[in-house]
Amino acid sequence: MAELESRPETEEHQEAEQHLVTLDDSDGTADLFRALGKQIKPLRERAGLTQRELGERLRIGEDLISSVERGRRVPQPELLEAADQALGAGGLLKGVTDDVVKAKSRARVRHPSWFRDYARIEAEAVEVNFFSTLTVPGLLQTEDYARLIFSAYQPLLSEETIERRVAARLARQEVLTRWPAPLVTAVIEESVLKRRLGGPEVPRGQLRHLLALGRLRSTTLQVLPMASREHGGLEGPFILLTPKGRQQVGYVEAQGVNRLITEPDQVRILAARYRSIRGQALTPHESLALVEKLLGEL
Numbered sequence: 001m002a003e004l005e006s007r008p009e010t011e012e013h014q015e016a017e018q019h020l021v022t023l024d025d026s027d028g029t030a031d032l033f034r035a036l037g038k039q040i041k042p043l044r045e046r047a048g049l050t051q052r053e054l055g056e057r058l059r060i061g062e063d064l065i066s067s068v069e070r071g072r073r074v075p076q077p078e079l080l081e082a083a084d085q086a087l088g089a090g091g092l093l094k095g096v097t098d099d100v101v102k103a104k105s106r107a108r109v110r111h112p113s114w115f116r117d118y119a120r121i122e123a124e125a126v127e128v129n130f131f132s133t134l135t136v137p138g139l140l141q142t143e144d145y146a147r148l149i150f151s152a153y154q155p156l157l158s159e160e161t162i163e164r165r166v167a168a169r170l171a172r173q174e175v176l177t178r179w180p181a182p183l184v185t186a187v188i189e190e191s192v193l194k195r196r197l198g199g200p201e202v203p204r205g206q207l208r209h210l211l212a213l214g215r216l217r218s219t220t221l222q223v224l225p226m227a228s229r230e231h232g233g234l235e236g237p238f239i240l241l242t243p244k245g246r247q248q249v250g251y252v253e254a255q256g257v258n259r260l261i262t263e264p265d266q267v268r269i270l271a272a273r274y275r276s277i278r279g280q281a282l283t284p285h286e287s288l289a290l291v292e293k294l295l296g297e298l
Contacts, residue, residue, distance in 0.1 A: 034071030036096065041069045043087040052208070057086045059216060060177065061209040063142035072143065073170055075100060076177045117260050118241075118251055123175060127242035130186040131233050131277055136193075136206060137186050138169050139176060140213055145206045146170070148198045181218040187233075187274075187281050190226045193294055200298045207295040214288050222281040223290050232276035240267075240274055 044054050044065075051069070052062040058079065067073035075083075077097040084093035122128065122139075130137040135149055146169045150162045157165070175182055193210075196203055214221035224231070239251040250261035250270040261267055282290060 032099065033073075033075075036075065036093075036100070037069040037071040039092065040075075040083060040087075043083075043089050043092070044069075047087045049087075054083070054086065055212060058082050059212065061142065061212040063144070063205060063209050064173075064177070067143055067170055072167065073174070076174065076179070078179055079177060118258070119172070121241050121243050121249060121260075122172065124243055125175070125182050125241045126244045127183045127185075127240075127248075128175075129184075129240040129274055130188075131237050131239075131274060132186065132192060133189045133233065133237045134192065136188060136210070137239075139173050139184070140186060140210060141169065142202075142205050142209045143170060144198070144202045145209075148202050152197070176213070176216075176219070181216075183218055183220075185220045185222070185278070187222045187224055187277050189224050190290070193223065193291065196298075204295060204298045207291055207298070211288060211291055211295070214284065214291070220284050221287050221291070222278060222284055223287040224277060224281040225290075228280050230280045232273050232280060235273075238270055238274075240270060 044051070047054075049057070051065040055062040055065045058065075060079070064073060068075045068079070077100060080093045080097050080100065083089070084091060087093070128139070130139075135141075136145060138146070141149070143166060147162060147166050150157060150165045176184065193203075193207065210221060213219045224233070236252070236254060240248055241251060242248045247262075247264065248267055248271060250267050252259050252261065261270065281287070
C-alpha cells in the first residue's frame with residue numbers, strides 16, 4: 001500500500017487535530033453565522049415547526065438544523081433558499097446568500113500535515129464510499145454522536161479538544177449539502193446501529209439522521225446484517241474516494257494510524273472488496289426499513 005503522511009496518535013498528533021477547522025473571527029465571519037442562526041430559530045418557531053419537522057420539509061437531518069441555528073454549521077445557499085420558502089421568510093434568508101458565500105470564502109480552514117491530503121481529496125470528491133464496522137461514518141454523524149465518540153477516546157481528551165474536533169467534523173460535512181453533491185454510499189455493520197452508546201437519546205437522533213440522509217438522491221445507505229453468512233470486509237473498515245478527473249484512492253485508519261492508499265492495484269482490491277460487501281448487504285430499501293425498526297425499538 002502506498003502510504004502518504006501516515007503517523008501514530010501521539011500527543012503532538014492530538015494537539016494538531018484540535019485545529020482541523022478554525023473560523024477567522026477577526027472579520028466577523030463566525031459572528032455572521034451565529035447571527036444568521038438566531039434569525040432562523042424564531043422564523044421556525046413562528047411557523048410552528050420543530051427542528052425535526054423543518055428538517056423533514058427540507059429533506060435534511062434535524063441535527064443539521066440544530067447546528068445551523070446555533071451557528072455551528074455554515075448553511076449552504078440552497079438550504080437558505082429552501083428554508084426561506086418553507087418558513088415564509090419573505091426573502092429574509094434568501095437575501096443573505098451572497099454574504100454567506102463571501103464569508104465562507106474568508107473562513108480559514110487549517111489541517112495538520114498528516115490529514116491534509118485526505119481532507120483535500122474528500123472536499124473535492126465526486127464520489128465517497130464508506131465501509132464502517134465500529135461507528136457511523138464521520139460524514140454521517142450527528143453532533144451529539146460525534147461528541148460522544150470523541151468523549152470516549154482513551155486517553156481522555158480535554159473538553160476544549162472535544163469541542164474543536166466536533167466542530168471540525170461538522171464543518172467537513174458541508175460536502176453533503178453543496179450542489180452538486182458527491183455521490184455517497186455507505187455500508188454499515190448492523191452491530192454499529194444496535195449500539196446504545198450514551199443511552200437511547202443519542203442513538204435515536206443518529207438513526208433519524210441516517211434515515212434523512214438515506215432518503216437523499218445523492219446518498220445510498222446499506223446495512224450489512226449480523227445474520228449474513230458471508231462477509232467480504234473482515235479485514236476492517238475503509239473509505240474509497242473518487243476525486244474529480246482523477247483516479248480513485250483508498251483511506252484506512254486504525255489505532256491512530258492513518259493511511260492514504262494510492263497504489264492502483266491496492267485501490268483495485270479495495271474497490272472489488274467494497275462491491276462484494278455491497279452485494280452481501282441489505283438493499284437500500286431493506287436497510288432503511290431496518291433502521292426504522294431499530295428506531296422504533298429505542
